[in-house]
Amino acid sequence: MTKIQHIGIFTSGGDAPGMNAALFAVVKTAETLGIKVSGIRRGFEGLIDDDLIPLQSQQLQKQMHLGGTILKTARSERFKSKLGQEKSVQTIKDNKLDALIAIGGDGTFRGMLSLSSISNIPFIGIPGTIDNDIAGTDYTLGFDSAVNTAIKCIDNIRDTAESHNRVFLVEVMGRDSGYISIYSGLSCGADSILIPESAQDFTYLLEKIKNYSSEDAFIVVVAEGDEVSVEEVSSKIRSVNTDIDLRIAKLGHIQRGGNPSAQDRMLGIRLGVLATKALFQGESNKMAGVRNNRPTLSAFESRVKEHIIDAELQALLTLFCK
Numbered sequence: 001m002t003k004i005q006h007i008g009i010f011t012s013g014g015d016a017p018g019m020n021a022a023l024f025a026v027v028k029t030a031e032t033l034g035i036k037v038s039g040i041r042r043g044f045e046g047l048i049d050d051d052l053i054p055l056q057s058q059q060l061q062k063q064m065h066l067g068g069t070i071l072k073t074a075r076s077e078r079f080k081s082k083l084g085q086e087k088s089v090q091t092i093k094d095n096k097l098d099a100l101i102a103i104g105g106d107g108t109f110r111g112m113l114s115l116s117s118i119s120n121i122p123f124i125g126i127p128g129t130i131d132n133d134i135a136g137t138d139y140t141l142g143f144d145s146a147v148n149t150a151i152k153c154i155d156n157i158r159d160t161a162e163s164h165n166r167v168f169l170v171e172v173m174g175r176d177s178g179y180i181s182i183y184s185g186l187s188c189g190a191d192s193i194l195i196p197e198s199a200q201d202f203t204y205l206l207e208k209i210k211n212y213s214s215e216d217a218f219i220v221v222v223a224e225g226d227e228v229s230v231e232e233v234s235s236k237i238r239s240v241n242t243d244i245d246l247r248i249a250k251l252g253h254i255q256r257g258g259n260p261s262a263q264d265r266m267l268g269i270r271l272g273v274l275a276t277k278a279l280f281q282g283e284s285n286k287m288a289g290v291r292n293n294r295p296t297l298s299a300f301e302s303r304v305k306e307h308i309i310d311a312e313l314q315a316l317l318t319l320f321c322k
C-alpha cells in the first residue's frame with residue numbers, strides 16, 4: 001500500500017452549496033495527517049489540462065460558507081473520450097498525485113469508474129448534487145440548501161397567489177429525481193406535487209382541480225423531470241377547468257446558488273473528514289455518505305444513481321395531494 005502524501009481534489013457536474021465546506025474539511029484533515037492537497041480546477045477539465053492549485057485550510061476556512069465551488073466546475077465532454085482520460089492519467093503522474101477525491105453527482109462517479117479502468121489511483125467520491133439522487137447516502141451535498149431556497153421562493157409565490165386567487169405552477173430542479181419537488185412542496189403546503197417517480201400524482205391533480213372554484217390559491221410544485229412538462233400541465237388544467245387564472249414560475253438556477261444551510265455545511269464537514277481519513281487508512285474506490293445519520297463508506301461500483309421515493313414519502317404525497 002502506497003503511503004498517501006499528495007491528494008488531488010476536484011468538484012464536477014453542477015455546483016452545489018456545501019462543496020466549499022467539504023473542501024475545507026478535506027484540507028484541514030489532510031494537514032493534520034501530513035498530507036498535501038492540490039485543488040484541480042474545473043472538474044475533469046482541469047485534470048485533462050493539468051490545472052492544479054495548492055490548497056491551504058487557512059484560506060478555505062474563510063470560504064467554506066460560500067455557495068458554488070471555489071475550485072469551479074464543468075461538464076466535460078472531453079473527459080468522455082479515451083484521449084481525455086489518458087491525458088488525465090498523465091496529469092496524475094506528472095503531479096505525483098497518490099489519490100483523488102471527486103465531489104459531484106452520478107455523472108462524476110461514472111467518470112471516476114471509467115478512470116479507474118485505466119489507472120490504479122485510489123479515490124473516494126463525495127456526493128455533491130442538489131438532486132439527492134445518489135445511492136448509499138441519505139442526503140447529497142446541496143440538496144437541503146436548494147430545498148430551503150425553493151421554499152422561500154414558493155412562500156413568496158403563495159403571498160401573491162393568495163391575493164389574486166390564482167393557480168401557480170412552480171417548476172423546481174432535480175433532473176430526473178423528484179426529491180426537491182417533494183420536500184419543497186410538502187414544506188409549503190402545496191395542493192399538488194408532481195414527480196417523475198409517480199404517474200398517479202397527475203391524476204390526483206386533475207381530479208382536485210376540476211372542482212377548484214377560484215376562491216383560494218392553488219399551488220402545484222412540478223419537478224422539471226416529471227413526465228408531464230409545466231406547459232402541458234397548464235394546458236391540461238385549462239381543459240378541465242376553464243374558470244382559472246394560472247401562472248407559471250420556473251425557479252431555475254436560483255435554487256442552486258446561495259450560502260449552504262447549516263445541514264449542508266455539517267454534511268460537507270463530515271464527508272470531507274471521512275473521505276480523507278479513509279484514503280489515509282488505505283481505502284479506495286468508495287463513496288463517503290451518511291446513512292441513518294452516521295458517516296458511512298460504501299463500495300463505489302453500486303453508488304451511482306438512485307431515486308427511490310420510499311413508502312413513507314409516497315404515503316405523505318397521497319395524504320396531502322390526493
Ligand SMILES: Nc1ncnc2c1ncn2[C@@H]1O[C@H](COP(=O)(O)OP(=O)(O)OP(=O)(O)O)[C@@H](O)[C@H]1O
Binds near residue numbers: 077080110111128130
Ligand atoms: N459515462 C461517463 N464516462 C466518463 N465520464 C463521464 C460519464 N458520465 C459523466 N462523465 C463525466 O462527469 C462529468 C459530470 O457529470 P454530469 O455533468 O452528469 O454531472 P453530475 O456529476 O451528475 O452532477 P449533477 O448531478 O450536479 O449534474 C461529465 O461532464 C463528464 O465529464
Ligand SMILES: O=P(O)(O)OC[C@H]1O[C@](O)(CO)[C@@H](O)[C@@H]1O
Binds near residue numbers: 075175
Ligand atoms: O446548470 P445546467 O448545466 O444547466 O444543469 C442543470 C441541471 O443540473 C442540476 O441543477 C444538478 O444536476 C439539475 O437539477 C438540473 O437539471
